[in-house]
Amino acid sequence: MSGIAASHLSMCYRVPVREASLRGALGSLWRRRYRQIQAVNDISFSIEPGEVVGFIGPNGAGKTTTLKMLSGILHPSAGTVAVHGFTPWRRESAFLRSIALIRGSQPLGGPTELTVLDSLRFQQTIYDVSAADFRKNLAELTELLDLEQLLARQVRALSLGERMRCGLALSLLYRPRVLFLDEPTLGLDVSAVNMIRRFIASYCRRTGATVLLTSHYMVDVETLCNRIILIDKGTIQYDGGLSELSARLAPSKLLRVSFSDSRDRDWHGYGELVELSESSAVLSVQREQVPGVTARLLAELAVTDLAVEEPPLERVIDQVYREGAL
Structure with a gap:
């Protein structure tokens, strides 16, 4: 059974339309007009248990809306979702205890x-x-996130990075x-x-958690994910491996050459x-x-080191965003 399975998932928002003028504002009190915004449009994908997948796309592509549907915060306009056998928007207690939605912009809530x-x-x-699981999980999270010096401090005294680390511990305690x-x-x-990246990788290895990660920092994706799902304008444009995406979109590779002879060439x-x-x-x-x-360089130059690299993922993804290259 898939950890996450989404089939023909769509989300359409109905938002009010109002003219900028005072007359338009007053008129909207009696006669409201609406328009439809298709945030997510008929997407399907599955993620196996224990898989870590990058979910990327430009701003407004539908990433956060999809995460909210998968976590049960939003009910989709159409389609079905199963997360470890649960239907998210039913918000069953067993489901809520099996997931965590962690947002970087909301590191740690509650009384400061x-x-x-506490x-x-x-x-x-x-x-x-x-009590036994609490002690075990707290010890593990304290080690992984370096929380020993933070446990006795008030939340309001923490820096942003410290709040984020403590927020992760809070979300993963169960x-x-x-x-x-x-x-x-x-x-x-x-x-x-760097600490958050190392922690996520270590946590996934230790627990076998299924992860769907959104990030505009491609290093996050390259470090943690072997597979990406690329969404744009509410539809999936690519679903596959990172290396396959580079091979498909980038016609060239980078040769990084070091040489002992520094003469002009x-x-x-x-x-x-x-x-x-x-x-x-x-x-x-x-x-x-x-x-x-490569053979010519090794034969004709005093090469001390030579590496063949894929182009930076940022460049490949930027090409997709700008040109719709897929």
Whole structure:
């Protein structure tokens, strides 16, 4: 059975239309007009238990709306969803105890006068976590998220990064089997971002959780996901592996060459010169020409290191957004 299965899922919002003038505002009190906004349009996909999938797309593509339907916050206009056998919008207690929707813009709620440990104990009560499971899960989360020095502090005294780490612990204290992560590293500094990435990867390995991750930071996706679902204008444009997407859209690879001889050279004939320093160069080379160019570089230059790389995922995704290249 799939961890998550969505079939022909759609969401259409009905929003009021009002003229900007005072007359239009007064008229809308008696005669309202509405228009339809198709946020999600007939999408289908499935995610196996334990799979970590990136769910990406430009702003307004339908990502957050989809996560809200999968987590039961919104009832879809059409289609069906099963999350570990549950229908999300029925909001059954067993379902709510099996999922977590974590949004980077809302790191930690609740009374700010409470200590972090008090907040975790309150979460224990809400989700009916046994004393033994609480001790075990708290110890594991404290280790993974480096919370030892934060447990006795009041929530209001925490920095944004500390709130995010404590918010993750709060959301995962009851060991949900499904995580919906909506921009989990939004607004964090480099150290906090790296810690959150390491934590998510470690948590998934330890628990086998099913994860659907949205992020505008492609490094998040590259670090954590082998598969992506790309959505734009409410429809799925791509569903597959990261490497397959690059191969499909990017006709070239990058050759990163280091050399001991720093004399000026004519790079014409090897490929498009992307970057050049005193002892290294980056070339963009057509995929089918990579073996031949690599052999020529090794034969003709004093090469000390050579690496063949896929183009940055940001560049590939940007091409999709701008050109609709799929």
